[in-house]
Amino acid sequence: MSTPPPATAASSAARAATEAAEAAAPSLAALPLPARASLLRGLSQALGANDAHLASVAEDETRLGVERLKGEIRRTRVQLEMFADAVEDGSFLDAVIDHADPSAQPAPRPDIRRMLVPLGPVAVFSASNFPFAFSVLGGDTASALTAGCPVVVKAHQGHPRLSDLTAELAADVLPEGVLTLVHGRETGRALVTDPAIRAAGFTGSTAGGRALFDLATGRPDPIPFYGELGSLNPVVVTPAACAARGADIVREYAASATLGQGQFCTKPGLLFLPTGHGLDDALRGEYVSRPPAPLLGDWIANAYRTTLTALATHPAVRPLHNPPHPAEPRYATPALLTTTAEALRTSPELLEECFGPASLVVTYTTHEDVLETLRALPAGLTATIHGDEAEDEDLFHTLTSALRTGRLIWNGWPTGVAITAAMHHGGPWPATTSPLHTSVGTRAITRWLRPIAYQNTPDAFLPPPLQQGNPWDIPREVNLPS
CATH class of the missing domain: 3.40.605.10 (Aldehyde Dehydrogenase; Chain A, domain 1)
Known part of the structure; x- marks a missing residue:
């Protein structure tokens, strides 16, 4: 038979x-x-x-x-x-x-x-x-x-x-x-x-x-x-928060973005910082200190390398830390790239999710610059705002009006989804189908x-x-x- x-x-x-x-x-x-x-x-x-x-x-x-x-x-x-x-x-x-x-x-x-x-x-x-x-x-x-x-x-x-x-x-x-x-x-x-x-x-x-x-x-x-x-899970840092605790935010961001080798659906993939933030060295140091580690499988490692290469070689992107790929096929090294809000708006190919330990820093010049870019982002599972409670109330409401997300985080991080009755793990397309x-x-x-x-x-x-x-x-x- x-x-x-x-x-x-x-x-x-x-x-x-x-x-x-x-x-x-x-x-x-x-x-x-x-x-x-x-x-x-x-x-x-x-x-x-x-x-x-x-x-x-x-x-x-x-x-x-x-x-x-x-x-x-x-x-x-x-x-x-x-x-x-x-x-x-x-x-x-x-x-x-x-x-x-x-x-x-x-x-x-x-x-x-x-x-x-x-x-x-x-x-x-x-x-x-x-x-x-x-x-x-x-x-x-x-x-x-x-x-x-x-x-x-x-x-x-x-x-x-x-x-x-x-x-x-x-x-x-x-x-x-x-x-x-x-x-x-x-x-x-x-x-x-x-x-x-x-x-x-x-x-x-x-x-x-x-x-x-x-x-x-x-x-x-x-x-x-x-x-x-998929979800890009943007993180927006206001000028007030950047000035008050930029180094702490950078350290915590790197920990969240590389947790589990960046293989969380809630991994923060975009970090919005004001132009002239002065945190490039601190960001680079956080990523340099993280060694290569295995991904879930060869199929994820291959996709990660392909996507990261396309992002890193884009003319509007500058690498902050992008070492050569490890010799072991299943392994990946955390990588960090940077671009501008304007480039992100005009280059939709930069909005492809890179599933793994890579992130993109996006610098913005004005509130309107970041708002216009947030409106151009695809909807996601999460969005995070790091701000100052005393100074950023109006900006908070302005930013949230531009974000299409299922969960909004204030001065925290999206990785780690609490198991509670009030939790919403979802969002508009393409975060979910419903x-x-x-x-x-x-x-x-x-x-x-x-x-x-x-x-x-x-x-x-x-x-x-x-x-x-x-x-x-x-x-x-x-x-x-x-």
């Missing part, structure tokens, strides 16, 4: 996974909230009980450092526990009850009860740069399980063995079909077009995310595609839910959150008859 071509094998693998998820969907959706929360806590415990082995396998594949990886495991466990708390609270169901009112004007009002229900099986695409927090049991998976949706995870090519190991641990906790794992780019494409999949989440490149987004929206029955893509939503924090759950309203439905027929006795004991908004 001959081996089927890749597309057929990919379709078969996707179909087997989605069939399992489809079979598991009704029972997961009906699972009482305490039992659903228990599954999430069980996943957290499984990660904790195996953290040393998981970190070792992850280090072998990603070279991110064992301590960093153990910290990411802890972050992932905290995330799972946060979603378990959200399940037990039940507010995410957004239950609203309007009792019937025969005397309502202009017409009698029927009994209307509304809540959010799971979409059904969803596909999740793992990210390379966070092999735990944005991978098999990362935020997309955890929020989808919280919503009551089975998940089919497409493993990332950068850590396949870790993905298999994590999925095996999850299989000991979750009912059959609630979480399945597939490998391969073509299988991922087949997932997005499989009729059983009702939504998809993705973290990765703009090109890859756009291709999958087009598949998702081009289906006969289009589905939501929540893609987190600017209303976040992939971090409890509001991430809403991506995998849809509303349904029941009118004049007998109490026994209603789902438990909408029944008169509220057997799940969840918060509800109730409007009593007038």
Whole structure:
């Protein structure tokens, strides 16, 4: 028997996974909230009980450092526990009850009860740069399980063995079909077009995310595609802040921009400084002190070298620190280039994200110069302003009016995304494909839910959150008859 071509094998693998998820969907959706929360806590415990082995396998594949990886495991466990708390609270169901009112004007009002229900099986695409927090049991998976949706995870090519190991641990906790794992780019494409999949989440490149987004929206029955893509994450330093603490800002910027070898989606890639800032030597010193280190894989290293070379050789760009590429193919050395705000506006090719430990310093002459340039930037996940509270209030409001971003940071740094209910990790295109939503924090759950309203439905027929006795004991908004 001959081996089927890749597309057929990919379709078969996707179909087997989605069939399992489809079979598991009704029972997961009906699972009482305490039992659903228990599954999430069980996943957290499984990660904790195996953290040393998981970190070792992850280090072998990603070279991110064992301590960093153990910290990411802890972050992932905290995330799972946060979603378990959200399940037990039940507010995410957004239950609203309007009792019937025969005397309502202009017409009698029927009994209307509304809540959010799971979409059904969803596909999740793992990210390379966070092999735990944005991978098999990362935020997309955890929020989808919280919503009551089975998940089919497409493993990332950068850590396949870790993905298999994590999925095996999850299989000991979750009912059959609630979480399945597939490998391969073509299988991922087949997932997005499989009729059983009702939504998809993705973290990765703009090109890859756009291709999958087009598949998702081009289906006969289009589905939501929540893609987190590229971002330049500009940092603007006002003249007042530059004069008062320029050296500190430079040191902290370098630490943020090279954290994890610059492989964070929130890496600050543009540093706006006033002309004549006098910080070139300090900036150069910060980057010279940082040695070469490995990137996540050869594919990232190759893209980094290509993009950096194009930027460094641009006629409007001057290198501050751009040493030769290391001999080791997977390694990269932090690099720092500089240009002007005017050049950035007139040379859109300089706005290509350089994923890795490289940054571009942009000098500006006036407030209007920097404002005009900020308006020309593509929207991003974050934007940061370093200013002086006593002097820069008006400038702050002026700058923020020009920034299109999902998270605005004042006198801080974008790397390190807090796991809180208020966090918004998203933004307008090209930061994401869906600017209303976040992939971090409890509001991430809403991506995998849809509303349904029941009118004049007998109490026994209603789902438990909408029944008169509220057997799940969840918060509800109730409007009593007038």
